[in-house]
Amino acid sequence: MARPWRGRAATLAMVALVGAAAGGFALRPAARGEITPSGMFWVGLAVIAVLAASTVRRCAALDDSRLARTLTMALFGAWILYFWQVLVTALDVPKVLLPAPLQIISMFVAQLPVLGRDFTQTVLKSVLAGWALGCGLGFSVGVAIDRLPFLQRGLLPLAALTSTVPLVGVAPIAVMWFGFDWPSKAAVVVLMTFFPMLVATLAGLQAAGRSERELMVSYAAGYGQTLLQLRLPAALPFIFSALKVNATLALIGAIVAEFFGSPTVGLGFRISTEASKMNMPLVWAAIVVASLAGSGIYAILVQVERRVTFWHPSVRG
Amino acid sequence: MPVAVILAAAIIAWYALAVALNASGAIERVLGLRDAPWNWRDLVEATLSMQRPVLPAPHQVARDIGASLLDWPLDSPRNLLFHVGITAAATGVGFALGALLGLLLATLIVHSRTLDRALLPWIVASQTVPVLAIAPIVLVILGSLGVTGLAPKAVIAMYLCFFPVTVATVQGLRSPQRSETELMRTYAATRWQEFWLLRVPSSLPFLMPSLRVAVAAGLVGAMVAELPTGAQAGLGARLLTGSYYGNTVQIWSALVMAALLGLALTSAVGVLERLALRHRGR
Numbered sequence: 001m002a003r004p005w006r007g008r009a010a011t012l013a014m015v016a017l018v019g020a021a022a023g024g025f026a027l028r029p030a031a032r033g034e035i036t037p038s039g040m041f042w043v044g045l046a047v048i049a050v051l052a053a054s055t056v057r058r059c060a061a062l063d064d065s066r067l068a069r070t071l072t073m074a075l076f077g078a079w080i081l082y083f084w085q086v087l088v089t090a091l092d093v094p095k096v097l098l099p100a101p102l103q104i105i106s107m108f109v110a111q112l113p114v115l116g117r118d119f120t121q122t123v124l125k126s127v128l129a130g131w132a133l134g135c136g137l138g139f140s141v142g143v144a145i146d147r148l149p150f151l152q153r154g155l156l157p158l159a160a161l162t163s164t165v166p167l168v169g170v171a172p173i174a175v176m177w178f179g180f181d182w183p184s185k186a187a188v189v190v191l192m193t194f195f196p197m198l199v200a201t202l203a204g205l206q207a208a209g210r211s212e213r214e215l216m217v218s219y220a221a222g223y224g225q226t227l228l229q230l231r232l233p234a235a236l237p238f239i240f241s242a243l244k245v246n247a248t249l250a251l252i253g254a255i256v257a258e259f260f261g262s263p264t265v266g267l268g269f270r271i272s273t274e275a276s277k278m279n280m281p282l283v284w285a286a287i288v289v290a291s292l293a294g295s296g297i298y299a300i301l302v303q304v305e306r307r308v309t310f311w312h313p314s315v316r317g
Numbered sequence: 318m319p320v321a322v323i324l325a326a327a328i329i330a331w332y333a334l335a336v337a338l339n340a341s342g343a344i345e346r347v348l349g350l351r352d353a354p355w356n357w358r359d360l361v362e363a364t365l366s367m368q369r370p371v372l373p374a375p376h377q378v379a380r381d382i383g384a385s386l387l388d389w390p391l392d393s394p395r396n397l398l399f400h401v402g403i404t405a406a407a408t409g410v411g412f413a414l415g416a417l418l419g420l421l422l423a424t425l426i427v428h429s430r431t432l433d434r435a436l437l438p439w440i441v442a443s444q445t446v447p448v449l450a451i452a453p454i455v456l457v458i459l460g461s462l463g464v465t466g467l468a469p470k471a472v473i474a475m476y477l478c479f480f481p482v483t484v485a486t487v488q489g490l491r492s493p494q495r496s497e498t499e500l501m502r503t504y505a506a507t508r509w510q511e512f513w514l515l516r517v518p519s520s521l522p523f524l525m526p527s528l529r530v531a532v533a534a535g536l537v538g539a540m541v542a543e544l545p546t547g548a549q550a551g552l553g554a555r556l557l558t559g560s561y562y563g564n565t566v567q568i569w570s571a572l573v574m575a576a577l578l579g580l581a582l583t584s585a586v587g588v589l590e591r592l593a594l595r596h597r598g599r
Contacts, residue, residue, distance in 0.1 A: 060434035069434060076435035097458055154319030164529070164583040165576040166537045169552075172560030172568050177371070244445075251447040256537075259544045260560060267450070272544075275453035283454055291446040298445035 008068070011058045015075060018051045026086055033089040045086065052079045099281040107281035108288060115270070115289050122267040123293045125182040126254040127247075130189025135246055137190065138197025139239065143232075146205050147223075156202060162195040171257035180263050188257040193246040200242030204235025237312055240305040247297045255290060331375055338371040339364035369563055378569045385570070394550060397574050404552045405578055407467050407539040411474025412532050412582075418475065419482025419531075420524075426483070427490045427516070440483055449477065452541050470542040470551070474535035481534065485527030489520025525590040532582045540575065552578070 025048055030037035056076050062068035081101050087093075088100040095103065108115065145151040171188050178184035208231045216226045258268025270286040306315050343363040365374040373381075382397060389396040422440075426432045452473050459469040493515050501511045543553030552575045559568035 056435050057431045060431040069438070072434040073438040077439065094461075096461055150319050151323070152319075154321075154323035157320055158323060161580065164533045164579045166533075166540055166579055168537060169540065169556055169572045169575050172556050173565070173572075175560065176563070176565065248445055248447065252449050252537075255447055255450050256541055256544075259541065260557070271450055271453055275457050278457065280454065280457065287450050287454070290450050294446040295442060 008062060011055075011062060014058060015055050018048070018055050022048050022052065022082060026082070031086050031090055033092060037090045041090065045090075049083070052082075055079075096278050096280055099284055103281045104284040104288065108285040111282060111285060115285060117265050118267045118270050118286065119289055119293065121182060121263075121265045122185070122254050122258065122290075123251070126185035126257075126266075127189060127250045127293075129182070130186035130254065131193055131246060131250040133186065134190040134193030134250070135197045135243060138194045138242075139201050141194075142198050142201025142205065143227075146202075146227075152202060156199065159195045159198050167192045168253055168256045171253075171260040174257065175261045180261055182266075185254045185257040185262070185266075189250045189253045192249050192253040196246055196249070197239070197242045200238045201235060204238030205231050207231075207238060208234040233309075233311075236309045237305075237314070240301065240309065244298060244301050247301060248294055251290060251294050251297075328375055331372075332365070335370065335372045335374045336361055336364045339367055342371060343367060369565055371565070373566045373569050377566055378573060381566045381570045382573060397555070397570060400550055400552050400555050400571070401574050401578055403467075403550045404470075404536070404539050404543070404575075405582070407470035407542070407551070408474050408532065408535045408578075408582065410467065411471040411539060412478050412535045414471065415475035415478025415531060415535065416482050416528060419479040420486055422479070422483045423486035423490060424512075426487050433487075437484075437487060440480060444480055444484070448480070449473075449538060449541060451476075452538065456542060470539045473542040474538040477534040477538040478531035481527045481530045482524070485523045486520055489523030490516045492523065493519050521593055525586075525593065528590070529583050529586050532586050533579055536575070536579050536582060 025031060025044055028041070029035045030041045056072065056079065059068065059072040059075055062072070084098075085101045088098055099107075145155065168188065170191060171184075174184040174187040178187050212230055212234075213226070216230050221229070254266075255268035255271065258266045259272050262269040267286050267290050271283050271290075274280075274282045274286070309315055340360060343360060364370070366377070367373075370377070385395055385397045391398055391402075393399060422436075426437050455473055455476075456469050459465070459472065497515060497519075498511065501515055506514065540551070540553035540556070543551040544557055552571050555571035556568055556575075559565070559571060
């Protein structure tokens with residue numbers, strides 16, 4: 001059954017049309033906060049809202065391709081930003097409550113040097129150092145106690161329990177021991193990332209199948225050869241998922257640890273001090289930086305994982 | 318048994334570390350003030366009983382917790398259980414609301430292709446972002462609207478809880494096989510019956526682990542929410558005042574209580590899980 005008006009081209013045309021109308025509408029004085037909005041303004045905005053909803057519906061009804069999915073997601077995000085911007089300016093919401101996206105963007109651009117220093121301090125120093133050290137330690141300990149089932153049985157339940165414990169709480173102690181600068185944040189991150197990595201490594205090393213192990217035995221492969229050529233590769237998917245989970249944990253740990261005391265630089269410091277000064281656009285800009293860092297690290301890890309575990313069924317698809 | 322050995326080793330290591338880390342302070346502030354000569358036994362004794370040690374020994378922390386629990390009434394801010402109760406209340410309310418919100422949203426997402434395509438990717442992507450960083454903003458917004466006390470903490474715990482619950486529930490509600498849904502069709506089950514009798518039961522094994530993750534995240538959220546407000550009560554506030562006044566024993570007791578609270582909350586969810594999965598023969 002051919003329904004041409006439901007096709008991709010028609011949907012794209014509709015998105016472009018509604019987008020243009022919405023863009024023109026946003027240039028009206030009321031939408032820019034220059035005059036008090038009239039009744040007609042709200043009617044117009046309601047019409048645009050209905051049209052916007054129908055564009056998202058249409059996009060979602062498209063085929064299952066990756067492009068259509070991305071388009072739908074991006075369109076929905078764009079509409080949220082659009083209505084956030086227009087509503088906040090038209091209703092004249094105080095900046096303290098909720099700044100408009102454009103205010104956040106202009107603050108982001110204006111404060112780029114400051115935010116860049118915060119990024120360096122929090123992400124490049126605390127997070128990267130702590131994450132690498134914590135994951136490295138967790139991995140090494142996991143491999144080291146691989147041959148000691150007694151230690152494994154003792155450590156594994158305890159390590160699994162730590163996921164229920166608010167480990168960020170050690171931040172004040174870390175600040176006392178390692179000072180205000182980034183090493184104390186890295187220490188918190190090490191503690192937070194160590195246990196997930198340990199658990200994942202131990203689980204991953206058990207993941208190689210029985211027949212593969214027996215094959216290695218029949219080749220007369222030693223422990224080291226089996227470990228390097230079979231069990232570590234088989235553990236890689238587990239290790240990568242721990243690396244990804246830990247990346248988010250590390251970012252949270254570093255930011256929260258900065259709430260407890262830090263030099264006058266860092267994303268967590270920026271968020272907490274500017275929030276207490278009610279300078280909300282800068283707080284939001286710092287959160288944008290943190291979010292970009294988080295999803296950026298995640299995307300890089302996904303790419304690396306695809307390269308390294310190219311043989312895994314989930315990657316071959 | 319292996320767990321007990323590891324725990325014993327950890328406590329011994331803790332004592333050794335306490336002696337090592339406190340030694341210089343003990344020499345300077347305790348033994349140095351005495352005129353009498355001292356030997357290593359005095360040194361060990363001094364390091365384990367300092368007022369403000371770098372690392373308090375386990376028995377000091379235990380004594381501090383014991384004293385605060387037994388010597389003060391439950392409604393006194395000097396009793397740690399008072400703070401535990403405040404943080405637990407915020408976590409519990411936030412967790413309940415967040416789980417409900419997550420279930421509701423997951424149900425909507427499963428039934429609406431639009432929400433599935435437009436909203437779910439954002440919820441999944443938000444797991445790579447430190448959402449906890451929004452906590453100060455939530456506090457400022459709710460504070461300027463005149464909402465203080467338990468509510469802002471519960472809101473922060475709520476939004477931390479709802480992400481994992483939503484993602485896992487969507488996965489679980491989608492988990493029934495094609496043959497199972499087709500069987501429901503041949504029984505002429507309505508959409509509603511299919512949802513309640515097939516999809517909801519098969520989502521439980523996905524939902525329950527996510528609830529455990531959620532309650533742990535909610536506890537962190539509630540504790541962090543107590544930091545920037547200068548809250549007077551709660552475990553997060555105890556940590557903060559402890560670090561202001563350099564009272565290390567107080568920090569450690571608050572930490573131990575937070576860990577115990579985390580374990581208690583997760584095992585409470587675990588009990589819930591066993592009740593819910595009882596009829597599945599597991």
